[in-house]
Amino acid sequence: MNVTRHQMQQPEPTVVERPEQTYVGARRSVRMDAFSVIADRLPEIIGWLASHDTPIAGAPFFRFYAIDMEGESEVEAGVPVADPPEPEGDIIVGVLPAGRYATLRHVGHPDGLFDTITRLREWGTAAGLKWDVITDAGGVERWGCRIESYLTDPRIEPDMNKWEMELAFRLAD
Template identity: 50%
Template sequence: MPQIIEFPPRPYLGVRRTITMTSFHLVADRIGEIIGRLAERGTAPAGAPFLRYHSIDMAADRLVVEAGVPVPAPMDAEDDLLAATLPAGRYVTTTHHGHPDQLAGAVESLLRWGREQGLEWDLTEKDGVEHWGCRLELYRTDPRVEPDMNNWDTDLQLRLT
């Protein structure tokens, strides 16, 4: 069952890319590198790595997505890594257990639930393009520990207005 949780600002290091539905690897595959660069700095992640969706244009197959890793305190950007902060606020959150290919259905169920509850997402739509204030998929399962993607746990967090 989805819950509404108040989150404080959460700093992270990440990388942003404009991708298509078939090129998610260009951003998602950077998570391991970000974790490695944090280790080089002597910093452990402060939470699960995530994908943050900034804009979604399904008609044009164009998405602006960040791969990020939470950090305990703000850090400096380096090279093509950006230093940013997830905005504070109220988020609808739920956990999906299963293959990441099933996340689209889980998100649709969460959006439907929110509509039924009369909730307003931190979302604007212009010319068929969704622009999210903060829409996250947090990957709680370490693929080195559990390689079977059917056993992965992914938290979905969508910010409310």
């Protein structure tokens, strides 16, 4: 079997134990084809934290509460912090729950994340993992905790094809 160089460099999915993580964020219902509505909140939240002298304690992320590929999804833009300031306006303080998570890193443009998501889900299913998700009668997935963290700082690496992201889907056990 011939394996391309790209295939050899793809990271493998893993299961990790993650502690509870406090964060500051903003939540919104968005269509996936208008994701920039929530994505554009990350720089605003980071600026808000800076104006409140609050250090960032990890990679910015999107938390998916409900996913409806044909309609509106409930998504939160968030930034981890150790000691959050008081919320203001639609800026909230939340907690990512502790637990076991299936994780997989993606290197490349965010447009390629769908293939990485599919790969993680197929791997988890083949491994007999149970996701912390309920799918309703309309096909909407409601997740206990599903996050997409952006590990690359776009101010340092503006080429989106070189960005690194991590998917973390909480397991039901």
